[in-house]
Amino acid sequence: MKVLYFAWLRAKVGTGEETVVPPEGVADVAGLVAWLKTLSPGHAEALADLKLVRVAVNQDYVGLDAPVKPGDEVAFFPPVTGG
């Protein structure tokens, strides 16, 4: 599973992209977040307040209850500020 971080989340995690193999019980975004937070203090800080974080699975916006599976591309980032 590929996990991407953008903007200040990238800075906190310390990388913009990582390949991870979550344990078998991780089946949705919420579960993935809980597990990612155990990887490092940076991960924990970046994902501490999910009100500030948007999630996309395979480049579509999703909620915390969306399923995730091996091979997915999951991205975490702040609300967008383009335009």
Add this chain to the structure above:
Amino acid sequence: MKVLYFAWLRAKVGTGEETVVPPEGVADVAGLVAWLKTLSPGHAEALADLKLVRVAVNQDYVGLDAPVKPGDEVAFFPPVTGG
């Protein structure tokens, strides 16, 4: 007093501009219209239905009760269709 006609009013009156000297009793747009309609069948036809006609005095939109006096520039035209 200079009187101007535009678009189809000009075609009906037969001229785009004329200098007129209305009789003394003519003091507002309504009085001027009544008098202009006596000048020719073309004038009468152009000014027959005032719902179709807009009026400007000295290049400002006015209503039928607006005063007119010698030296004024009075224009009659249909609702505008620019842009």
Add this chain to the structure above:
Amino acid sequence: MIRVQREDFDPAAELARFSGNGAVGGVCMFLGLVRDYVGEATDRRQDVSAMTLEHYPGMTEKQLEAIEAEARRRWPLEDALIVHRYGRLEAGERIVLVATASAHREAAFQSCHFLIDWLKTKAPFWKVEHTAQGDTWVEARDSDDQLAARWGQPAPDRR
């Protein structure tokens, strides 16, 4: 700034003026063109080869200046431009350009929209369309009155 002219204009050159000011965050532009048909339903369309725009010299400029001044009162604009042509225009030719520049995109959008809506009901221009069936004076549309009225004050042209 407003300009009323017979000759064509270059939207690119007009736009270039708007980019120099560092306070500008958004530019909104509307460009009106001569369509090559009139009528809505496909089976009722008539080909338009050209149109002629008549105007009231002097009053046109006065009204456009008043409309621009009203826009500048209502929104914080860094710049505003209206260019309107008159005379004979072939299908596809440019008729009018309205552009506004502001620190904020919403002000740029609203003021530009306002300018064209008010212009449509206030500026003394009249179109005659040249079709194969002859020449026809274009009639003012109620929808244009409604679009102008949403900006608050009824267009004095229609009172």
Add this chain to the structure above:
Amino acid sequence: MIRVQREDFDPAAELARFSGNGAVGGVCMFLGLVRDYVGEATDRRQDVSAMTLEHYPGMTEKQLEAIEAEARRRWPLEDALIVHRYGRLEAGERIVLVATASAHREAAFQSCHFLIDWLKTKAPFWKVEHTAQGDTWVEARDSDDQLAARWGQPAPDRR
């Protein structure tokens, strides 16, 4: 059509594409630029020397294409264009261009307005502003959410 690119674009050249179709009666364009200050009150403004726009390659294109498709569903458009830059941009530089062409001015205006409003809350771009005080990630504004929400469907980015 959508384009995401690092290099600058030429609004004039982009606009030129819109004029060729005889069915087009109105073109609406919005151009977003880097302002040279942030903050609203004059006494709280900070000079901005430049900003950097980060984006999510792939998802950006996908979201912009979806937004364009939605505009074409809602309005009868002859053409639509979104060009958005990324990378470092100095004050005064162009960021984004949105343009729409329709037979009718109202459709052109509304669809262009819709495109930039939705883009602001859906396209995955993030701005970091470079000021004398350091670098700051720009925060999303509630006002942008409200502007997007008036087009009916809440922006999925914020649900």
